[in-house]
Each structure stands twice: as structure tokens, then as C-alpha cells.
Amino acid sequence: QVQLVESGGGLVQAGGSLRLSCTASGRTFSSFAMGWFRQAPGKEREFVSRIARSGGYTSYADSVKGRFTIDRDNAKNTVYLQMNSLKLEDTAVYYCAADPLAISARSQYWGQGTQVTVSS
Numbered sequence: 001q002v003q004l005v006e007s008g009g010g011l012v013q014a015g016g017s018l019r020l021s022c023t024a025s026g027r028t029f030s031s032f033a034m035g036w037f038r039q040a041p042g043k044e045r046e047f048v049s050r051i052a053r054s055g056g057y058t059s060y061a062d063s064v065k066g067r068f069t070i071d072r073d074n075a076k077n078t079v080y081l082q083m084n085s086l087k088l089e090d091t092a093v094y095y096c097a098a099d100p101l102a103i104s105a106r107s108q109y110w111g112q113g114t115q116v117t118v119s120s
Helices: none
Strands: 004-007 010-013 018-024 033-039 046-051 058-060 068-073 078-083 092-099 114-119
Touching: 004 092, 018 033, 018 092, 018 114, 033 068, 033 078, 046 068, 046 078, 058 068
Parallel strands: 010 114
Antiparallel strands: 004 018, 018 078, 033 046, 033 092, 046 058, 068 078, 092 114
16 A cells, blocks of 8 residues: 655746655555546546656656646656646646556545646
């Protein structure tokens, strides 16, 4: 079992930046692919970004490409999501995910979520 805890959410003005962090329990963090999803009220949870176990491969949703950057620090058991040029439509609860094989909507482990609110 793996526990994931997100932090770094909050209120930010459109055009601003936030950095989300997700810290995992256990001693096998580097064995898991990691990623981020988000869910706005009344909408389905949607993919945001993923990163391979080694950090050598990353992928982004078209809606955030060029604005968001995912990275991981295996020594700290932490994955980050740097969010720049934030837009109103980025407002959502952001969830960290982990899976021993691949990140998807059915990833094995999920954090509790952290709220990101972008104001005009």
C-alpha cells in the first residue's frame, strides 16, 4: 500500500503560478509512475500530466501543455506540478496518482486532492 498526500493548492490570480507537491509513503517511490489529474465540480476527473519512474518521460494534456511542468525527486519521495500562466478554467481539485505500471484514470493509488482556485 502507498499513501499520497498533496499540498500547495490555493487561490491565485489568473496569469499567476502555483506549485503542487505530492509526497508518498514507503520506500519504493521510484518504482511507481506518477501523475496528476483534476476534477472540476460536476465534471469527470481528467488527466493533467504523468511522469515515468525514472523521470525520463513526461506527458501533458493539451489544455496545459506549455504551461505546466511535472517533475519528481525520488530522494524526497515527492512529485511536483509547476503550474504557470494559470487560467480560470484550471480551477479544480487536483489529485496525485501513482501506479506500478502506468498512470491512467484507474491508477492504483490516489491522494486526497488539493483545491486550486484561479481568480479573474
